[in-house]
Amino acid sequence: MILDFFRQGSAEPAVAPEQKASATGRVMAWHGSGRVAWSPRDTVTLTRTGFAGNPVGFRCVKMIAEAAAALPLVLQDCERRFSEHPLLDLVKAPNPAQGRAELFEALYGQLLLTGNAYVEAVGAGIGVPLELHVLRSDRMSVVPGADGWPIAYEYAVSGRKHRFDVSEGNPVVCHVKSFHPQDDHYGLSPLQAAAQAVDVHNSASRWSKALLDNAARPSGAIVYRGAEGQGSLTNDQYERLVSEMETHHQGARNAGRPMLLEGGLDWKPMGFSPSDMEFQKTKESAAREIALAFGVPPMLLGIPGDATFSNYQEANRAFYRLTVLPLATRVAASVATWLAGFSGEKLELRPDLDQVPALAAERDTLWSRVAKAEFLSDDEKRDLLGLPALTEEDLDG
Template sequence: MAGNWLSWLRPKDESAAPMGMYISPYVSIKNVNLEPQDALKNPTVFACVNVLAETVSQMPWSTVDATKAGFAPVDHDLNKLLRRPNSSMTRVEFKKKIVSDLMVYGNVYLLKIMTSQGRVTELVPFDPPKIKCTISMSGARTFHHEGGRTYSEREIIHIRDFISLDVTGLSRVEQAAELIVQANTLDSNLTRSTRDSSKLSGVISVAESVPPEQAAAFTADWKKKYGGDVTLLGGGATYTPMTKSSPADSETQELTKLEIARIASIFRVPSAFLELYDGSKYSNLSQKNSSFYRDSISPLTKNISEKLSQALITDPDKEIAFDPTELTKGDLAATTKIANESFNAGILTLNEARNLAGYSAVDGGDKFVEAPKSPEPTSHNDYDANSTGQYGPRTSEGYSNE
């Protein structure tokens, strides 16, 4: 068979490379070694860590009176340190660093810069991979920096996330490494599927028989010219396109959502906060935020505040705490309604109610109002419905409508 009919397939540049590289969907993910910092390249991991770090970093913190309910700030020398933890970081950056290290590595190491009198003037975070923590037979911990210096427990504040029998906290990323690699593999396959969806692939049949070497040359030239895979068969000069999967396929979408939800559950971030509907129903923003604070943020901030309090405060009546007011009060309409009802019921003063709703205090607004008394219940023995549907006092002769 003449080979000149194949010439229309041949690229002008015979050295043209195939369009893209094939990524095998069959990747072994058993016993994978995933470096924690590399896990942040996964979009879901990055989003979860960012949501938690951003949320906590925006929450005010202060030294408070531990004997009082709620967030009760007090004047304390430690507040200056909380406002500016060190010379190179703002308090927002500092809190972000704590949360991100805790989520990714499972450990936070803060070096206490102290005066000769023992007063802490700065808190400097170390990168967790650079610290090796060991424990002696007596239970004392030491922290060896890869730079060569070894620190004692007096010098380092060690905050752990998930605590097991080990001296260090468990990394959520390391515990979920296989799941994260599986999600990365899915993303790679979706990228390949999207790229390949524009390539022409299928089956071409011709009338005459085709020698194997010419069929191989034909398919090779087709791939160079169009990037797709084609099969050359004998029989009727037709082109049958191959159906390819795409990211828009329902099965692909559901699998992607499942992977996102599974990773998000490890970090206790509701899928709704990643703009992915997971079936959860919230009547309003207040309920959504309250659930997120109770299940995700509160355990995280409590762990951080208790560890800092233990390391920095000696007074048992004082502690470091985060203020959850802005996170839990929800939308303005619901908050204003609660503030108004609490004021009318005598639970809050006017200024406390205004503060809850985000308004400034007013003169004379620090007094409680007397809650209205409930009306006396009406006895059914004295009132009943008459035949006309009207009510009146019952008498021996019938009903009076007076």
């Protein structure tokens, strides 16, 4: 007889009154309702479960945001590259509390987590603004006009709202958003696409934690083989057995402790079922899906089973080329166009590819190939390399 310690046994089983019951009732009672429970898809919940509560999502966002924010930026127009400019000074020190890396890391983080990023210009008038601040995306809402275009942005904090009017002049708020095919005003976050994988990964982690709490092995059964005529334990024997199990054989402190059975008791361990063995593979598959949604090679996250790249260096180069650089280039271009609207200049702000260590081999190959192209002029070569043409001052110098 197998004992269930969650129910108290009795020496003499009670006689149940006669009643009608379904023949399949016992079978159906062992199954759940079959209803899948997914976490909510709002911004706050996704940030909590996919970033603050998931190591894969956390690491993906941190890797992309930190790598993109660390890229050196160059400012140039159609004629020259600037080494000194008020806009460069603003980007280098955007506000008293943040530097360039901190501001852009917050900007990229908001864009990755919510699909939207907002930058406020403080002291905007004629010329370059005095300060730049990144606003939380979950607090911002777009106010569309009659034609569908935004006329204002509302920022809500503690029940109070501040309205940024963008209907006239250069807007004081720069809205950078990811592509969303079904929304005209808000972007689509990678966490939205990876939401199901995040739920699976978190559920698998909770299952592993519960398994560790049970001495890292499945439960077993204590079988009672009493004397003839004695088919079950008495109440006192049952209470004593439960007490000894809770005191001496449960929890991580008692993991692996031998069990001493007496009085006709026998321990029957239960092995892992095939579904239990698949939990780790399911967790690794969910982790790869999360990394795929963010564009991070699983090899860089230490996820086993990924053989897309032959080595770590190749994976790191693909990470910069396919994920970091497109994101940084698009965001820098949006911010530069927005800031140039205050001064009226036509400026371009973009990452300096010559100072990216992960792309050093590619840049060396490109420079060598362009230098050997004798049919190209110097200006054409500089244009291929993303450099402005030389001015007369540069040629005279």
